[in-house]
Amino acid sequence: MRDGVCRQGVPAPRDTNVRRVMLAQSTRNTAPEMALRRALHALGFRYRVDLPLPGMRRRRSDVTFVRWRTVVFVQGCFWHACPQHLHAPVHNAEWWREKFEGNVRRDTDSDTRLVRMGCVPLRIWEHEVIDAAVGKVVRALGEQGHPRALRILGAAAPASV
DSSP: OBTTBOGGGOBOOSSHHHHHHHHHSOOSSOHHHHHHHHHHHHTTOOOEESOBOTTOTTOBOSEEETTTTEEEEEEOTTTTTOTTTOOOOSTTHHHHHHHHHHHHHHHHHHHHHHHHTTOEEEEEETTSOHHHHHHHHHHHHHHTTOHHHHHHHHHHSOOOO
């Protein structure tokens, strides 16, 4: 942080408590992320955790299926401006608005770059029911040809007569 400006031109928080809270915020192994990972592992999926995104400085994925080129991000409703649950702080509102908009722009940019590289980016909100989130990941892996996902999807499909 130089001259009151953080990276990407976002102004630094004026409130020292905000800065302290932001620094203390866990970036990996959050409860929603762990729940998703446990559920995927229980189904027999193996994946990499907290991998840096190639060519994108300071950006990391939460769960990555490297061979299947599928990248999963578990997003917090507050930090990533969930359309359903965002309650922006009133104190220093302009700074928070810029912060949230910057986060959304970064997420969109990451997804665009991943698609250009031939990867499938998935965004899972922290409020999503775990079974629905696992279903999203399994469907995406099935579309990529992952054999375990195809077996799971085949077993879930109604039997034809």
